Amino acid sequence: MASAALSSTLSRESADSFWDDDDVPAHRTDPYDPESTHLARSAGPDGRSGLADSPDGELDSLMPGGGLRSAHLGAARAENGQRADDYLHGADGRLGHGGGGGEFGGREAGKRLREREMERAFRGWPSCWQIWGEILDQMELGAPLSAANLLSFARFLFSLAFLGRRSTLLLAAAAVAITFTNVTGFSLLIGLASGIEPLCAQAHGAQQPKTMGLLLRRSSLLLTLASIPIAILWFNSQALLLAAGQDGPLVSEAATFILWLLPDLFLSALVNPLRIFLRAQGIVRPVLVGAALSLAVHVLATWLLVAGPVRLGCAGAAAAASISDLFLWLLMLFYLHCFTDVPRRCGLLVPLSFSATPLTPAAAAAAAAAAAGVSSPRSPRPSISSTFPISPASPASPLSPTRHLSARPSVLAQWGPLIRMSLPACATICLEWWCYELCMLLSGLLPDATTSVAALAILFNLDSILYSLTAGLAAAAGTRAGNLLGSAFPILARNAALVALGCSLLLGVTQLAVLWAAREPLGHVFTQDAAVLEVVTALLPILGLLEVFNSVQTVMTGLLRGCGRPDVGMYVNLGAFYVLGLPLGLGLCFLADLGLLGLVLGLLAAVVTCSFFTVSAVLSTDWKAEASKATARIGPLPVAAIADVLSPRGGMVGEGMATHRRNRVEEGMYGVREEEEEGEEKNGAGEREQEMAALTGSRLNKFDQVL
Incomplete structure (x- = not known):
């Protein structure tokens, strides 16, 4: 359909003629002047870039194509260097395809490679290297997240185990309290926190770290404010549970558990956004290590406060949860401040000015001159507060911090995009x-309530364990899609979605096979009651079938959220669970007299419906339109960063996380590049850079019109 038309339009000949540089400024004729460029030190004696002689690693870092390996400029690595050099500079060694030397040579290389990537992707399906590399990228993100989810769920199991050893009353009270707090509190906070997932992922893809810092602070403030009415509700939990007809002694212990869990409510308002903030940048292993260490702290604290010398009962178990979450939050902050430059890059430690007025071009130029130490007769004295002037290649967006930022006005202003993402994301999860x-x-x-409740509790616990694995893949898929859309790579985002769909289906089938094979022994892990075991064994195959579709719909919902479309998941969940699934389950359970089987079949129907509509929504996505929305929402990728995206530091595009691990060692390149850019501004090269930024931006606009 559109693929054939686009592939014919974007043939190599038409693309080459499209990028002819008749309008390149005369002063850019000699782009490799050592006085004004970065790449002069790597240029050969004939003025060429030296790509043909570069090592394989350097060549791969410049030309990763579509997700993995440098396959877009040729199949053979030996001829890639020469072809890229000729492609960028022409046969005579001069820059013939895109103008701009120095760092702009790399930027034009990025644009040319992007064009090639899009042209090839429109012609057909991604290559095997692309698919395999995308799988590696998603597994590198998803596996630690799944493990961290399992460790977090294990804390709940340890708490119940310690309380169950004390008495059955404490166990039942904790179960009631956990259900109450999940429904009225933690589900809302987790849902609201997921609103920054697409925004942070797209901001990271667009290399807008200051925007990510603002989003983290805004989301933390939003969740803290939302925790206040929840805390008021929890203070009245005893009266609410008594009104619901619960037993008096059980309600007393459950209310104690809920009140002692109040500190953990406010800690969750800080932990959840920080976890998503790290995940959007591909920082997942520290989250896994933190989850493991916090589990150890939780077990130790629970033993001391429940089974050890203190013996506080439900109060001790809730206090242990708060202690472990506090430890996790402090540990993640310690890692960020001591082992990364994320706080500096994201503006979390920079004193910010108290003006929310956008910078005019003249003020932006004056601020840039002041930052470079160059004064002008009309430029005002630099303020003692820090500012972030608008880059000529990165105009302001609703979320972009290309303004005078302030801890107060910036955090308290411009909440619209965050609210529009957070509310439907929260509704999707809560429904x-x-x-x-x-x-x-x-x-x-x-009729047999004890057996039914016990059997369904076992089934839902198994479902929660399997959901922890699926949620990790969903978070990885949403992060990948958001990063790529923020980087303006819609075709790579489409490829990531297709890979995520295949991985989710494979994961669901694997879960079905495990539940089917282990349907006999699994029930014995939880109980020895013969009646409960009979029900669990009969329903486990149906639960396995449910997990196949649940895996698909969870990952597809995560993808839609990463694309900035959480409202789709909200409407799908509302219709599938409450219009179809729940009424059908009630009818089968009570009218058709199927009992617990009817409820499970109703859930199965809801999940199948969700998977169908979410897959349809993903497959029908206009990825180019979503990339345009991400650019309008976050701001475009800075011109200076396009080549960096194509040789990624964060595993967004390129050879997978192996390249990410190799390049993370070279973190010092950030400071070196910033110093070199400041040196260019001092030498008067800033004006030429602005001119070339406008030139390359106009060419990209022409290319988008062709698409």
Whole structure:
């Protein structure tokens, strides 16, 4: 369809004629002047860039194509260097395709490679190297996240185990309290925090670190404010549970657990946004290490406060949860400040001015001159507060910090994009979560309520364990899609979505096979009651089938959220779970007299419906339009960073996380590049850079019109 038309339009001949440089300024004729460029030190004696003689690693870092390996400028690595050199500079050794020497040579290389990548991607499906590399990228992100989710879920199991050893009353009270706090508190905070997931991922892809810092602070403030009415509700939990008909002694212990969990509520308002903030940048292993260490702290604190010398009961278990979350938050902050430059790059430590007025071009130029130490007769004295002037290649966006930023006005202003993402994302998570909790309550209305509740609790615990694995893949897929859309690589985002769909289906089938094979022994892990074991063994195959579709719909919902479309998941979950699944489950359970089987079949119907509509939404996505929306939402990728995106530091595009690990060792390149750019401004090269930025931006606009 459109692929054939675009592939014919974007043939190599038409692309080459499109990039003819008749309008290149005369002063850019000799782009490799050592006095004004960065790449002069790597240029050969004939003025060429020296790509043909560069080592394989350097060549790969410049030409990663579509997700993996340098396959777009030729299949053979031996001829890649010569072809790239000729492609960029022409047969006579001069820059013939895109103008601009020095760092602009790399930028034009990025644009040419981007054009090639898009042209090739429109012609057909991604190559095997691209698919394999995308799988590696998503697994490198998803595996640590899945493991961290499992460790977080293990804390809940350890708390119940310690309380169950004390008494059955404490165990039941903790179960009621955890259900109450999940429904009324933690589900809301997790949902609201996920609103910054697409914004942070796209901002990282667009290399807008200051925007990410603002989003982190805004989301933390939003969740803290949302925790206040939740805390008021928790203070009245005892009266609410008594009104719901719960037993008096059980309600007393459950209310104690809830009140002692209040500090953890406010800690979750800080931990959840920080975790997403790190994930958007591909920083996932420290999150895994932090989850493991916090689990160890949780087990130790629970033993001391529940089974050890203190013996506080439910209060001790809740206090242990707060202690472990506080430890996790402090540990992540310690890692950020001591082992990364994220706080500096994201403006988390920079004193900011108290003006929210956008900079005019004249003020931006004056601020740039002041930052470079160059004064002009009309430029005002630099303020003692830090400013971030608008780059000529990066105009302001609704979220971009290309303004005078302030800890107060900037954090408290421009909440619209965050609210528009957070509310539907919260609704998406809560609608599904609450449906499972409603099914648990409804199972207590069956004739054999004890057996039904126990069996369904075992099934839902197994589902939660498997969901932890699926949620890691969903977060990785959403992060990848957001990074690529923010970097203006819609075709690579489409490829990432297709890979995520295949991985989710494979994961779901694997979970089905495990549940089917282990349906006999799994129940014995939780109980020895014969009646409960019979129900669990009969329903485990149906749960396995549910996990196949649940894996697909969870990952596709994560993808839609990463693309900035959480409203799709909200509408799908609302219709699937509450219009179809829950009424069908009630009818089968009570009218058709199928009992617990009817409730599970209703959930299966809801999940199948969700998977169908979410897959349809992903496959019908206009990826180019989503990339344009991401650019309008976050701001465009700075011209100076296009070549860096194509040789990624954060695993966004390129040879996968192996390149990411290699390049993370060279973190000093940030400071070197900034110093070199300041040196160019001092030498008067800033004006030429602005001119070339405008030139290359106009060419990209022409290219987008062709698309």
